[in-house]
Structures are given as C-alpha cells and as structure tokens.
Amino acid sequence: MELINYIDFLLPRFCLHCNIKLNVNEKYLCTYCSDSLRRTNELSLNHLNRIKSLCDCRTLYLFEKDMPIQSLIHNLKYNGIFRIGIYLGRTIGEEYKNIFLDEWHIDSIVPVPLYHSKQAERGYNQSYYIAKGIKSVTGINVFKVLKRIRYTQSQTELTLSERILNVKGAFKIKRFKNVKGKRLLLVDDVITTGSTINECASVLLEAGANKVYAASIAIAGSDSHSIESRNSK
Ligand SMILES: [Zn+2]
Incomplete structure (x- = not known):
C-alpha cells in the first residue's frame, strides 16, 4: 500500500x-x-433485442453526450488508452459471465473489426481489447474471424437508412472454421442503431454460425428512431 x-x-x-x-x-x-454512469435499463435492452440477426444482447451503460461515458469512450478510441477497453471488457465479463457461459453457451468472442487503414492510424482496434477483457474473466477465446473489406464513413452524421447502406457488404469472413456451427459473441464499443452489429451478425450467420449474440460497453440513442422504425417498415 x-x-x-x-x-x-x-x-x-x-x-x-x-x-x-x-x-x-x-x-x-x-x-x-x-x-x-447510467446503467442500461429495460427500454435500452428492448431496443437491442430488436436487432434482427442477433439472438440477444447485453450492454453496460447508456451513452450520454458530454458525460463521463463519452470521456471514457473518447479516450479509448482517440487518445490511445486501449487499457480502458480491457478494463471495461472485464466489467462486462464480471457482469454477464453467467449469461455468456451458462445461458448463451458462447464458443468464442468476435470483435467488430476496423478497416485496415483506420486501425493503422489508431494503432489498435478498441473492440479487440474489450474482447480480451471479457476473455480474462470468462475464459472464452477471442477469434478475429471478421474483416472489414471496405472503408465506411463515420456513421454519426447518417440517417438510419444511410447507415444500413453504409455497412452493407463491408464485412467478410476470414476464418470459416471458427464460425461454422459456433455460438458467437460479437463485441463493439458503442451500439447506436445496431446496423453495424446486424450486418456483422448476418455475415456470420450466412457463413454457418449457429447463433450470434452481442455485447457492448454502451448503447446510444435508444430513445430515438432506429431499430424500431426499421422493423416497422
Ligand atoms: Zn471525475
């Protein structure tokens, strides 16, 4: 001491x-x-459960602009403090370990990938460190089975339908043997409309994944349009 x-x-x-x-x-x-920090509530979980390619999803916090959660995510993504990812990944692991292991029976964790030039610029993929944090608590292996094959512009300024188009065809499988018949946990930092995670999940399912689940540090914009309006179309 x-x-x-x-x-x-x-x-x-x-x-x-x-x-x-x-x-x-x-x-x-x-x-x-x-x-x-505001923990997720019933409403935000309902929002996530509407992402159609996912079986289920867990997230720790509500994303709020100009609040501590934004400072954490910003430092994780843009200030090089990748250890925040490990730390929050451990928190996700501690919180949902029983669900991941005993209810969902997850075989492996799959971080949402960045496009290679973006990763080179940042030096790392923050989702990979979140995945490593979850692994350290649950013992579930991390496999980078997805590759982002096309640059996608930042989603923040896009409408929901633009977001869906923006990520369509942006991901490809690079290790089929770690996908076929497996129960996978996709991991991302923040889920907003769910269009990225939905696209990743459908690519994994097309490649033969048994079931796809997701976990993230935070969820943004659950009080606005998004998934609900997509499903109601
Ligand atoms: Zn403070």
Missing part, C-alpha cells in the same frame, strides 16, 4: 472526465463521475 501511495504521488492520475486527481483505488474516473 505504501509503495502504491508513493507511485501515486510521483505519477498522479486524473479523472478522464472532470480532471480531479484520482485516489489510489479509483480507475480512469473519480468516484463521483463513476457513480454518475
């Missing part, structure tokens, strides 16, 4: 959201910011 205090004194760490100095036992966020 004394050594940890000493290291903390020499290399102080700060809350990624409010910038206050962190205590020894705090990670990435101070207790106040961490307590203000």
